[in-house]
Amino acid sequence: SSRAPAPRICVVGSGPAGFYTAQHILKHHDLAQVDIYEKLPVPFGLVRFGVAPDHPEVKNVINTFTHTARSDRCAYYGNVTVGRDVTVGELQQAYHAVVLSYGAEDNRVLGIPGENLSGVYSARAFVGWYNGLPENRDLKPDLSCETALILGHGNVALDIARILLSPLDFLRKTDITDCSLAALACSKVKRVWLAGRRGPLQVAFTIKELREMINLPGTQPVLNPADFTGLENAVKDAPRPRKRLTELMIKTALEKHREKAVMAQAAVPRQWGLKFQRSPQEVLPTADGMRVRGVRMALTRLEGSGDSAKAVPTGDMEELECGLVLSSIGYRSLPLDPAVPFDTQHSIIPNNLGRVMGVPGLYCSGWVKRGPVGVIITTMNDSFDTAQSVLEDLQEGVLDVSVSKEGFGAVGSILRSRGIRPVSFSEWEKIDAAEVARGKAAGKPREKIVDPQEMLQLIGH
Numbered sequence: 001s002s003r004a005p006a007p008r009i010c011v012v013g014s015g016p017a018g019f020y021t022a023q024h025i026l027k028h029h030d031l032a033q034v035d036i037y038e039k040l041p042v043p044f045g046l047v048r049f050g051v052a053p054d055h056p057e058v059k060n061v062i063n064t065f066t067h068t069a070r071s072d073r074c075a076y077y078g079n080v081t082v083g084r085d086v087t088v089g090e091l092q093q094a095y096h097a098v099v100l101s102y103g104a105e106d107n108r109v110l111g112i113p114g115e116n117l118s119g120v121y122s123a124r125a126f127v128g129w130y131n132g133l134p135e136n137r138d139l140k141p142d143l144s145c146e147t148a149l150i151l152g153h154g155n156v157a158l159d160i161a162r163i164l165l166s167p168l169d170f171l172r173k174t175d176i177t178d179c180s181l182a183a184l185a186c187s188k189v190k191r192v193w194l195a196g197r198r199g200p201l202q203v204a205f206t207i208k209e210l211r212e213m214i215n216l217p218g219t220q221p222v223l224n225p226a227d228f229t230g231l232e233n234a235v236k237d238a239p240r241p242r243k244r245l246t247e248l249m250i251k252t253a254l255e256k257h258r259e260k261a262v263m264a265q266a267a268v269p270r271q272w273g274l275k276f277q278r279s280p281q282e283v284l285p286t287a288d289g290m291r292v293r294g295v296r297m298a299l300t301r302l303e304g305s306g307d308s309a310k311a312v313p314t315g316d317m318e319e320l321e322c323g324l325v326l327s328s329i330g331y332r333s334l335p336l337d338p339a340v341p342f343d344t345q346h347s348i349i350p351n352n353l354g355r356v357m358g359v360p361g362l363y364c365s366g367w368v369k370r371g372p373v374g375v376i377i378t379t380m381n382d383s384f385d386t387a388q389s390v391l392e393d394l395q396e397g398v399l400d401v402s403v404s405k406e407g408f409g410a411v412g413s414i415l416r417s418r419g420i421r422p423v424s425f426s427e428w429e430k431i432d433a434a435e436v437a438r439g440k441a442a443g444k445p446r447e448k449i450v451d452p453q454e455m456l457q458l459i460g461h
């Protein structure tokens with residue numbers, strides 16, 4: 001019997017979505033070959049550039065991804081920006097199926113006056129800075145003020161608060177970049193507010209991250225008991241995670257309230273707190289108009305209840321003084337290529353179970369498929385669903401594999417003609433080894449190289 005030709009699949013993006021999609025296809029198809037293209041020389045997306053440096057256990061998924069990348073039916077091509085170095089159309093010519101897993105490269109903006117003042121940063125840029133994301137390596141955030149305001153009540157907001165307030169000795173042992181560690185060592189920030197438009201029942205962070213913050217040595221939580229009045233009753237029948245999270249906030253608010261009377265303020269040098277039902281209206285400039293000095297907030301009341309509650313301005317305003325504003329109101333995906341449909345309202349690729357609407361052979365997974373929410377496990381499940389759609393379409397002949405495709409054979413020539421030299425997985429492993437070696441002396445798991453040129457030099461490109 002004649003052997004069916006090998007389906008050639010291409011994945012764009014090497015974050016969790018890209019790797020989990022590849023893994024599932026390779027596991028459930030004996031012949032399929034998967035090529036992963038990545039914009040940066042180095043793989044793993046937000047696992048490397050998003051996940052907080054003091055959460056190394058979260059990064060263990062890298063071991064699974066590495067296993068996938070070493071499969072002889074999988075290849076990694078870093079340093080290739082799809083949409084610029086090679087088009088999606090060209091990939092579709094070279095592969096039977098193309099899966100877009102390129103994440104969310106931008107952030108939502110507040111859309112209020114003063115947003116561009118110096119001292120205002122997006123969470124995405126700030127996180128990118130302390131995690132060594134090349135595009136943010138020169139951010140040099142100004143940490144010379146005492147009070148920082150984080151806009152947002154999600155886990156990313158808590159990550160940032162924790163990094164700003166952690167004892168330096170905690171961070172020293174992590175893979176946080178040397179340059180951000182030095183900046184944090186000089187930081188004057190000792191008070192961090194996390195403000196959200198809605199109430200305690202609508203916070204998006206999870207209990208593990210909140211508990212970590214509450215237990216952070218040398219810091220004191222400042223929660224206003226009045227914000228929690230009546231909530232114990234309100235969550236009685238809520239789903240268990242929401243109930244436990246709310247109970248922890250209430251317990252903390254009451255405890256600290258009692259303690260505050262006895263504890264001298266000076267004994268606790270650093271504080272953080274949650275502010276509810278406050279919607280930013282304007283970032284206020286210093287007298288010289290150069291920097292942020294505060295944010296004017298509209299107080300809100302809630303219409304409706306639970307997750308769908310809406311924050312409506314009451315008409316009352318409040319000014320919150322701060323010298324640093326970090327807006328953590330969400331990441332946002334961008335369109336990649338005119339050939340790919342894009343839902344500009346939701347900033348996702350319109351799809352049905354990962355099949356891009358109206359474009360046979362084109363798929364998507366991860367944050368660009370369902371929006372920038374959800375942890376790695378959520379992204380894994382959704383990527384397995386997309387992989388399943390690809391496998392079904394192979395099985396049912398929707399993807400015609402009788403036509404053989406050249407895969408990287410074709411794309412490699414295109415890239416060469418444009419002067420692009422991809423980075424292979426074994427070359428990444430050299431960069432990896434160099435980073436680990438650099439970190440060793442300082443007792444860090446690695447010292448990330450933040451300049452892509454330096455990465456390329458290291459592997460002789």
Ligand code: FAD
Pocket residue numbers: 012013014015016017018037038039040043044045046047050051052055058080081082083101102103104105127156159331336365366367368373374375376377379
């Ligand atoms: P990404 O991880 O962003 O991967 C996308 C990849 O595509 C990137 O490598 C990018 O460089 C590449 N790419 C982009 N454009 C192109 C292009 N044009 N051509 C080629 N490649 C391209 N989850 C947890 O479970 N635990 C945590 O502790 C945790 N912490 C987080 C902290 C932060 C700050 C953030 C933002 C998220 C965190 N998450 C965490 C969530 C988790 O990171 C996401 O669920 C997951 O990374 C989404 O995967 P993705 O592959 O869709 O996107």
